[in-house]
Amino acid sequence: METNKPLPVIGSLQTGIHIIETLIEQGQPLKFTEIQELTGITKSNLYKYLNTLTMLGLLYRDKKQGSFFLGSKLIEYGNAAIGSEDVISRVTPYLKDISRHTKLTVLLSVWTHDGPVIANIWSASYGLNIGAQIGAKLPLLSSSGKLIAAFQHSSDVFEWKTNELQKLTDDEKEQFEQELEIIRRTYFSYAVEPLVDHVSSFSVPILNYKKELVGAVTIVGFTQLIPETLDTTISQFVLKSTFELSESFGWH
Template identity: 65%
Template sequence: MEQQKNATIIQSLQTGIQIIDLIAEQGHPLKFNEIQELSGITKSNLYKYLNTLTQLGLLYRDKKQNTYSLGSKLIEYGMAATGSKDLIGKVTPYLQDISRQTSLTALLAVWTHDGPVIANIWSANYGLNIGAQIGTNLPLLSSSGKIFATFKDMIYIKEWRLKELSKIPESLRKEFEEEQQEIAKNHFAYSKEPIVEQVSSFSVPIFDYNNDLLGALTIVGFTSLVPQSPDDEVSQYVLNCAKEISESFGYQPK
């Protein structure tokens, strides 16, 4: 881990943030020796950093597995940064129920200036690694990305949409634009996730009293287990959950 020599920064603070970034980039909990190998920090110093970050709630240490992952304090910061504290508070119980009822991973995606990001996750019991965690930016052709591209006001997403479209071939652009009509009609988007092979997802929108998109409720799992149609029993269950959440924010279907 390289240190920038600059009198205007606090290097120890920078190192602590770099450790958090390192764990976030890997997308799964890391053991001490893995962090040490990736960071290049001496063991004695790394112990101090990890202990401090854990005590502050910025990292979480699983004592049984002896691994480190992102801490709950980062969720609080994320909620404050996205202005989505009320939304996350209301959606979290639904994420828990959906995951328990379906044995799939449920997550909430919200909009930021960099595009849609994961704001909260409730993982299924079988330990599926979806290759993403809280704070992960989601691409246009993810199911969450499709929901934001379809329902979010173009004023807010224009630059992100153009940037994302430039990354995909013309054939996929046309396919996506045609698919948007069905997404708008059914309030349902499906995608074979570009982040991890053999993993798929579907997403449904959450609206407020002004019919503005608040977020996307997304279900993730192995492709064979994730429904591709809004008519599926699981899809209908999640759509009803999204409707209840939306109504709690004053949404009234047209």
């Protein structure tokens, strides 16, 4: 019987990255003694690691204060990663797989400066009028809109949400805010027939390493086919798929 053997790794590389991650976690420059205390690395070895990381541009040492900062090389690496981060092309294979598995239409929606829009659609094999197309804006009370209101915290989202809420009664606003709290806990948003009669949807988030919303994966279909809760095979499959997708954007 085969056993899962641990993959061979380079321990010194792990240690070097751990030093960088320590500075990231602390969110401020650190002195040698602070890094040594936080990492537990011996002084003689820590000198070597810090000298190497500084020489490579991964760290920068302020000679006056003696503190270590994250280096400019990390910014270069980060920009390169962001530049290759084509959200639509990365997400599309997942949309295709989810649609094939669920036999339902799947959307990718993303936030723009004045509201969420549909960025891509992978349709099921049968014809279905979902009431929208690529580039169409989605309302606050759609499952995508609720998800964005729950997870996106920028000023333009707040302004959009405030304007949309003016259309609701006080009781509806209170109910909506309570629903957002549930969405944040469950990573699941449901909306019954927000655009077209007899067509409902549920959405789950794609998150990045900052736990910020990259986009929403939305499942659309006839109301009787769309689950209202997480306690279904379809919901669990979609959530598992988007968690995997979020991990590719650095989410844990």
